[in-house]
Amino acid sequence: MAAERKPTFFQSLAAGGLAGTAVDLLFFPIDTVKTRLQSAQGFIKAGGFRGIYKGVGSVVVGSAPGAAAFFSTYEAMKHSIPLHDKLAPVNHMLSASVAEVTACLIRVPTEVIKTRTQTSMYGASTSSFKAATLVMQHDGIRGFYRGFWTTIMREIPFTSLQFPLYEFLKHRLSIYLDRIPLHAHEAAVCGSIAGGTAAALTTPLDVLKTRVMLDLRDPSKQQVPSLPMRLRQIYVQEGAKALFAGIVPRTMWISAGGAVFLGVYEWAVHGFMSA
Numbered sequence: 001m002a003a004e005r006k007p008t009f010f011q012s013l014a015a016g017g018l019a020g021t022a023v024d025l026l027f028f029p030i031d032t033v034k035t036r037l038q039s040a041q042g043f044i045k046a047g048g049f050r051g052i053y054k055g056v057g058s059v060v061v062g063s064a065p066g067a068a069a070f071f072s073t074y075e076a077m078k079h080s081i082p083l084h085d086k087l088a089p090v091n092h093m094l095s096a097s098v099a100e101v102t103a104c105l106i107r108v109p110t111e112v113i114k115t116r117t118q119t120s121m122y123g124a125s126t127s128s129f130k131a132a133t134l135v136m137q138h139d140g141i142r143g144f145y146r147g148f149w150t151t152i153m154r155e156i157p158f159t160s161l162q163f164p165l166y167e168f169l170k171h172r173l174s175i176y177l178d179r180i181p182l183h184a185h186e187a188a189v190c191g192s193i194a195g196g197t198a199a200a201l202t203t204p205l206d207v208l209k210t211r212v213m214l215d216l217r218d219p220s221k222q223q224v225p226s227l228p229m230r231l232r233q234i235y236v237q238e239g240a241k242a243l244f245a246g247i248v249p250r251t252m253w254i255s256a257g258g259a260v261f262l263g264v265y266e267w268a269v270h271g272f273m274s275a
Helices: 009-026 028-038 056-078 085-118 128-139 141-145 148-177 184-201 203-213 227-238 247-274
Strands: none
Touching (some): 028 085, 056 128, 085 141, 128 141, 184 247
């Protein structure tokens, strides 16, 4: 079995941007349903099944840069961390965690605007641009990073599960097929299994992230609950079921999205490498 070639920084950057845009636009309606299910105001008041592409403008702007930042950082870290091959899962966990923190610098502002537009927090007719203007007027730059640490708290466990599992499944399938690299559809299956598993297990953290981003109170003027307190409030007031609100659409869209995201990435990066 031949050794696997490594993509360059710019190949990872371009392939990541293409993969991120493809998955976010394709599965945006499922993400909208999931966000509305997790909203404290309830699914119907948040919009129900109406306007399921509300907030897509922020995704169009932020998706490609966020995914490009993730994959270029992930590939660079994965091939530079001085760990033995036997510690490959640790390498993948560390690389994915650093990549997520980098990507979140771009992704979180997009998420804040998207979730507030999806749930009509500023009115049913408010566009993504108008929502961004209102965030800037009310909270300044800091408002775009509402829920940043909650997002990090969700994404690091998620990627620490997803990417070691994804790399492991790819490795085992490569051995079984005696072929490197895998075809894009084969990598997509590995991505689907890894993404769906990680999504289901980290749903409570996703619920917490959504609630923080939808909280319009100004922390500098009003007392807001800490993250542990928010988690406890959800559990006490709404029950354990609320912590897994949206688990079905979240698992569905990340499982299917993982197939598209990682499948398109593998297809694009190997296409760039062979060009």
